[in-house]
Amino acid sequence: MTTLRVIADDAVARTSAQQSSRPRINGLTRYASELTRALIDTAPPECDVELIVSRRPRAELDEFGRQFPGAAGTTPVSMPHGALASAWANGVRVAAGTGILHAPSLFAPLVRGDQHVARQLVVTVHDTIAWTHPNSLEPGVAAWTRRMARRAAKHADAIVVPSHAVAAELAEHIDVGERIRVIPGATSASIVLPADPEVRASWLKLPERFVLASGSMDPRSGIDALIEAAALPEFQDVPVLIIGEDAWRGRRITEAAMLAGLPEGRVRPLGAVSDSDLALLLKRAEAFVAPSYAEGFGLMALEALAFGTPLVHSDAPALVELASGAGYPVVRYNAGSSYAQRLATAVGSVLAGNADAEALATLGRDRAKAFSWRDSGARVWQLHAEL
Template identity: 70%
Template structure:
């Protein structure tokens, strides 16, 4: 029996009931389940977590039915991350190791040596630690850079979600031929509620609205989108925003007020459940992904899956994932502001200038190129090739 040991620590964030997990936790959880489902004959998956108390290990393991067993490292997550960042292999398993992030035991063990005890594959989701370190905080950015440099030295392969990330990462650290592009997908939990009309009424959804997700982190482009909502092209259509209303003291509601928008035109929804997000996507007149930098652009893919007309920035990852199935907006153009360009693109959807029927068909067709089943199979194939 060949065992793939998946580091599942990042997959078990502890949100409130019904609230969506963070992007990393969603990725790690979905990929881990996909690895279990895609295990070839004669292969199984073992889960590795940081130290846990009492029934916490059983609760974490229960999220991944089909895993053969679970083990824990002797350190809690923060201590484990610190130890592994210094080259310690405390708590490190042997054999095939797959990490859905950079949280992995990366240390010298003779990568080409017969005495090597482990094959380690890690994941780099984006290059925000280099391009927008303030978005994640200096400490996490520094840790990410340190672990990426360790991965360049000691990992057997590095998974990235897009060719855009692969190219940008290669300009920053020497990776050679060890990078493999394996995109993600959308969660099977992203389904409509049982009574969508009742839920829509309960949420107080407008008859027509534009949807986006993000915070006032400058990287997300939400500030420009709020300014766009104040322009005539937006036709006074309400803008609903999923995500944090307060990013380091900057609030979406205050940005809307400063843009001169009346109360209620921009509505922050906070975190929402998967079923509520599905409902929002299914009823939005357009979904806008204005971020200035992305690793994958899950929100854009989710919009494509529901056939929601997509307006997105020309960030390379967005262009790659959308594949021409959305309306691209240049982040930089000396002739107009980003807000003006976003407003014009959204306005073309709202006034019917854009062929929304074609965008719906193209979007759903493009979304079929991404699935967690395919991702899991590609990860197994990568380990087999190594």
């Protein structure tokens, strides 16, 4: 029996003291959990998947077993998450299982030197924000990411990235040779409409017409430009609903909307939403806007494509690659006009019916079919077989 050991810390959202009843599922958590399930489902004959996690209470270990049925088991290592992240970043040899090891992030034992270290190790780099937009990350995260990426360049047998755009960008920052493999993510089967869509729509106070986006006042997200765009005539006074928290390091979406001259409620942050509410929002939005200046993949944009929601996106390379002509691209940098004006023109074209929304919806659904977690899982298994 061949065992693929997956470092699964990121696959279950850690619950903060302030959010004990409802941990937020971020992009990394969704990626890690979906990929882990796909690896279990696509395991070749005589192969299985064991979950490796940092030290944690028994109740949390049991949670892994419930969320990932079919796994061969869950094995904790000797240190808690934070201490383990620091130890591995400093090259301390803390074993996480031998044999074949797969990490859905850079949280991995990127060391070499004794029999207690995996003989085959693959890690994942999701974007290059730690180099291009380090201030977008929490303090210390950018430095940790860059350090771990350098260790990956020395010790990893292969590095998985979600797009060719990230592959090209990462090669500008670290020497990875021929070890990069592009294996994208996909949409989640859990994002389905609620049983009571009208009740949920009423509870969410959804307007009859609205544009949907996701992000914060982090400058990288481009939400500031979208708010400016919403104040322009082309937007036809259609409200903008934004998945994400209002505040980012003292900057608030609601305050930015007020300063742009927009009436209260024209731009509304929704906070974190459930999978079923996300499905409802995507289904009813007249357009989904992905205005970010930098992305690694664009999972929310892909989810919009899957629901047939017309996609307006920036010309960030990863988003252009993802949409592949199924969206409405907007140039980020152009001396001839502001980014906000170009966003307003693009969104306004969709709202006014000048852009063929039906054609965009069909193209989007077809494009989304090119991505599947089963395919991604099978490609990870194939990668390890080739190594």
